[in-house]
Amino acid sequence: MSSVRVRFAPSPTGYVHVGNARTALFNWLFARHHQGQFILRIEDTDVERSRAEYESQLLDDLRWLGLDWDEGPDKGGAHGPYRQSERRELYGKFARQLIETGQAYYCFCTPEQLEAERQAALEAGRQPKYSGRCRAIPLHEAERRRASGEAAAVRLKIPEGIYRWRDVVHGETSFSSEVMGDLILMRSSGQPAYNFAVVIDDYFMQISHVIRGDDHISNTPRQLALYRALGWTPPQFAHLSTILGPDRTRLSKRHGATSLENFRQMGILPEALRNYLALLGWSPADGKTEILSTEQLIAQFSLDHITKSPAVFDIKKLYAFNRHYISQINVGDFDRDAALRAWVEQHLVDVGYLERPINGKLSEWLFKKLFLILAPSVDRLDELSARASVVFNYDAQAMMERGPTRDVVEQPGARQVLQAFISKALAETELSGERFRAITKEVQKETGKKGKELFHPIRVALTGQVSGPELEKLVPLFEEGSKLPLKKHVKSCAERLREFQAAAKL
RNA sequence: GGCGCUAUCGUCUAGGGGUUAGGACGUCAGAUUCUCAAUCUGAAAACCCGGGUUCGAUUCCCGGUAGCGCUACCA
Numbered sequence: 001m002s003s004v005r006v007r008f009a010p011s012p013t014g015y016v017h018v019g020n021a022r023t024a025l026f027n028w029l030f031a032r033h034h035q036g037q038f039i040l041r042i043e044d045t046d047v048e049r050s051r052a053e054y055e056s057q058l059l060d061d062l063r064w065l066g067l068d069w070d071e072g073p074d075k076g077g078a079h080g081p082y083r084q085s086e087r088r089e090l091y092g093k094f095a096r097q098l099i100e101t102g103q104a105y106y107c108f109c110t111p112e113q114l115e116a117e118r119q120a121a122l123e124a125g126r127q128p129k130y131s132g133r134c135r136a137i138p139l140h141e142a143e144r145r146r147a148s149g150e151a152a153a154v155r156l157k158i159p160e161g162i163y164r165w166r167d168v169v170h171g172e173t174s175f176s177s178e179v180m181g182d183l184i185l186m187r188s189s190g191q192p193a194y195n196f197a198v199v200i201d202d203y204f205m206q207i208s209h210v211i212r213g214d215d216h217i218s219n220t221p222r223q224l225a226l227y228r229a230l231g232w233t234p235p236q237f238a239h240l241s242t243i244l245g246p247d248r249t250r251l252s253k254r255h256g257a258t259s260l261e262n263f264r265q266m267g268i269l270p271e272a273l274r275n276y277l278a279l280l281g282w283s284p285a286d287g288k289t290e291i292l293s294t295e296q297l298i299a300q301f302s303l304d305h306i307t308k309s310p311a312v313f314d315i316k317k318l319y320a321f322n323r324h325y326i327s328q329i330n331v332g333d334f335d336r337d338a339a340l341r342a343w344v345e346q347h348l349v350d351v352g353y354l355e356r357p358i359n360g361k362l363s364e365w366l367f368k369k370l371f372l373i374l375a376p377s378v379d380r381l382d383e384l385s386a387r388a389s390v391v392f393n394y395d396a397q398a399m400m401e402r403g404p405t406r407d408v409v410e411q412p413g414a415r416q417v418l419q420a421f422i423s424k425a426l427a428e429t430e431l432s433g434e435r436f437r438a439i440t441k442e443v444q445k446e447t448g449k450k451g452k453e454l455f456h457p458i459r460v461a462l463t464g465q466v467s468g469p470e471l472e473k474l475v476p477l478f479e480e481g482s483k484l485p486l487k488k489h490v491k492s493c494a495e496r497l498r499e500f501q502a503a504a505k506l
Numbered sequence: 507g508g509c510g511c512u513a514u515c516g517u518c519u520a521g522g523g524g525u526u527a528g529g530a531c532g533u534c535a536g537a538u539u540c541u542c543a544a545u546c547u548g549a550a551a552a553c554c555c556g557g558g559u560u561c562g563a564u565u566c567c568c569g570g571u572a573g574c575g576c577u578a579c580c581a
Contacts, residue, residue, distance in 0.1 A: 011581050046580055111579060118578085125507055128577065153579050170511075179509050179577075187579040194581050218510060218576040241512075241574095248573060279518065279530085287520035288529045307512095307519075310574065314517050317531040327544075377543040440540095455540030467542035 004036025005208045008062075008069075009198070011043040012054035015259035016061040018313065019213065019243045019251060022277045026240060027211045028067045029278065029301040039205055040072030042083040043198075045191050050085075061260040064339075066270050066294065071205075079205040084197050091192035091200055094230065095154045095185050099139070103229045104185055106142040106152040107134040129181030130155070151188040156196075156229060158182050163221035168209070168238035169306045175221035183222050195219055199226045207235050211303075214239040238303055241281055242310045251313050258313075267343065267381020272322040280311045291324060319379035327376045334367040343381065344371060351385040353392050355487040362484050369480065373473050390463050390474070391481060392488045394496050396503035399464040408466060409504055414457040417449050419506060421458055422497045431493045436475045461500045462493060 008024040010016065016024075031038035040062070044050035059074060071077025081087055098104035114130065121128040134142075135157060146152050158181070164174035185196040192200075202210060217239050227234040245255035257263060263273055275292055284292060284300050292300070334341050344367070348354045358366065374387040399405040408414065420443045428435055440458065444450050459471055468474065481490030491499070500506070 009581090013581080043581065049580075107579085109579095114579080122507070127508055129508095155579095173510085175510075181577085184579050189579075191579085193579065198581090213575095214511065215575055216581090219581090239511085244574080246517085250574070276518095281518090283519055283529095286529090290518090290530050305520095309512050309519095311519090312517055314531065317518065320531055323544085450540090452540055457540095459540065465541090467540095469541095469543085471540075 003208065004031055004034040005039065005206050006031050006036065006211055007039040007041050007202070007205060007207050008067075009041040009043050009201075009212075010058060011046060011050060012058055013046070013049040013051070014054060015261045016058055017251075018258050018260070018263075018277065021061075021065060021260055021273075022243060022280055023211065023213055023240060024062060024067055025065070025274060025277050026282065026301075026306075028069075029297055030209065030211060030303065031070075032298045033301045036208070037070040038067070039077070039079070039207070040069040040082060041201060041205070042073050042085075043194070044083055044085045045194065045197055057261070061264075064264055064270055065260060066274055084192070084201065087197070087201065088190075088192070090204070091186065091197055092190075094200055095192075095196070098156065098185065098229060099154065102157075104154050104156050105135055105139075106137065106146065107155045107182075107184075108137070108142075108145060108150060108152050109134060127179070129179070132157075132182050135182070153184050153188045154186040155182040156185050156226060158222075158225050159228065163224045165220060165224060165234070165237055167217075167220075168211075168236055168303045170214075170217075170239060170308055173217065173220070175218070177221075177225070180222060180225070183225075185226075195222050196226065199223050199230070199232075202235055203227075203230070203232050209236045209238060209303075211238045211240065214241055238306070240306065241308060243280060244310050244312045246312060246314075248310075248312065255313070257315070265382065267347070267378075267384070268318065268322050269325045269340075269381075272318065272325040275325075276318045276321045280313070281307050283307070291321070322380055323376075323378070326378065326381070329372075329375065331368050331372070334371075341367065344384065347382060347384060348388065351388075353385070353388060353486065353488045362486070365477075365480050365484055369477050373469050373477060377469070390465055390468050391477060391490055394464050394491045394499070396464065396496070396499040399460065399500075400503045404466050405460050405464060408456050408460045411453070411457070413447070413449055413453055415504075415506065416447050417443060417454055417457050418461055418500075418504070420446050422461070422501060422506065425497055426494055430479050431475050432479070433472045433476050436472055461504075462496055464496075 006027040008027050010020055028038050030036070042055055044055075055073070062069075069075070071079060071082065073082040076082075095104065099106070117131065118128045134155070142152065158177050160177045162174050162176055164172065167173045183195055184193045186192055220237055224234055243251045245251045251258055257266060271294065274294060274297070278292070278297050278301075279290060282301065283305050285305065329340070345354065345356070345358050348366070349356060354366070370388065370391065371384070374384060375381070378384060378387060400409070409418070421439065424439045424442060425431060440454065444454055447454075455471065456466070459468070460466060462471065462478075463474060475493055478490060478493050478496070482492035482495065484490070
């Protein structure tokens with residue numbers, strides 16, 4: 001089969017939105033599945049809105065998502081340059097060619113004039129499309145007017161007829177030329193217009209499949225008209241459905257987190273987002289498996305299994321995937337994944353628990369103990385600091401003033417359990433998980449209390465909270481943490497229990 | 507207004523002329539755990555409406571409705 005070349009062509013006008021991220025992902029998966037090329041092209045023809053700093057943000061976002069490209073603005077390639085702003089001559093050349101062959105013409109109408117006509121047409125209930133007035137201006141006259149300094153745009157004469165293509169996801173699709181006005185190729189500023197630049201670029205970059213949002217469906221016939229005028233064979237088109245917010249309108253900022261940057265800050269793992277996004281509009285061959293590694297995604301991805309209908313973005317489901325991938329993190333991953341390590345460090349530095357440098361024993365404790373004990377219960381990693389409160393914040397006085405914790409301590413029998421436990425625990429120089437277990441066994445024998453009656457008061461005395469991870473894991477976490485040079489001191493079990501004794505007047 | 511796209515549990519989806527309409531998230535219940543989370547088991551939950559074709563339509567066709575998109579010298 002001929003080689004697959006696909007592209008992701010964002011304009012640098014802000015952060016990368018999930019909708020675009022999904023488009024990028026589908027292109028990438030398709031390219032990787034077919035061992036083809038994935039090309040990144042920057043569509044910065046809109047000088048007003050494009051900003052250079054957005055471009056580097058954009059590349060960072062895509063890298064974070066785990067997508068890599070074979071050709072792009074930062075790495076070049078045989079079909080560059082990869083910024084439309086650097087391809088001006090090309091567009092100019094073909095605009096002139098189309099004018100010379102009579103397929104395009106100069107248009108001297110001003111935007112104000114066009115807007116007025118548009119409004120008038122709308123009010124009269126007519127189709128608001130360009131009248132084609134400037135088609136009648138002879139070329140030599142147009143040249144003369146331009147020479148005298150008059151600004152002109154270039155328009156394509158849309159040939160009449162039906163424009164049809166076989167969309168890879170929608171099947172046979174067609175539009176009549178009647179609904180299209182002569183489209184702008186070059187703006188009077190000399191900048192190419194989107195539909196023109198896209199066609200030129202896709203052709204010269206030898207794009208085989210254009211996989212993009214279905215908001216481009218009605219642009220497709222215009223582009224087809226251009227391919228026809230230029231005598232070029234168009235690529236295959238695949239139009240992906242829109243991603244909607246919970247209210248079924250197009251997903252946007254007002255729906256909350258929608259940019260890759262947002263998700264990164266929330267502590268969504270890129271593999272979770274990739275997996276979730278892949279399932280928005282695409283489904284695996286067996287129709288059932290949802291947790292899929294990137295390798296499996298690449299192996300199974302096919303344009304045949306794409307749905308046409310729009311999808312509502314469900315953050316709860318994203319969280320479920322994120323929980324899954326967080327629970328898969330194990331000790332070794334921190335050695336491999338510097339980005340994950342840096343994220344966790346920064347997060348805890350930001351809340352004032354830690355300070356840099358973080359290395360040696362502290363790093364070990366942080367990743368191999370604290371993280372692995374606390375992370376499995378979070379939806380997103382930015383909840384880690386709140387979970388870590390059990391480690392860093394212990395205040396016996398406050399605990400005795402709060403209803404839920406105080407009630408546990410004041411339950412009948414609780415003091416008996418606590419007295420026995422505390423005297424034994426304080427006799428130890430350091431409490432290990434094993435010693436903790438042994439001591440609670442002894443307390444159980446002596447007091448006859450077990451289960452909830454036994455552990456609940458101990459949990460409250462040791463953590464100041466009524467729920468949390470297993471005590472057997474927390475105890476050594478506290479003990480080890482207490483010996484580390486942390487910005488915020490972690491109280492040892494002994495410190496906690498003495499403070500508790502005083503506050504509870506035991 | 508015109509043109510186009512879309513329509514299966516609350517949500518993401520599988521499926522397809524005859525099925526107990528499958529899976530996942532969420533929800534609810536139970537099990538387990540010192541607690542929460544996790545985990546396991548189970549339950550409730552869907553073919554937009556109206557015509558047509560057919561022995562039989564949720565599936566195919568037409569129409570309606572609704573949602574979304576385009577209708578720019580934005581992309």
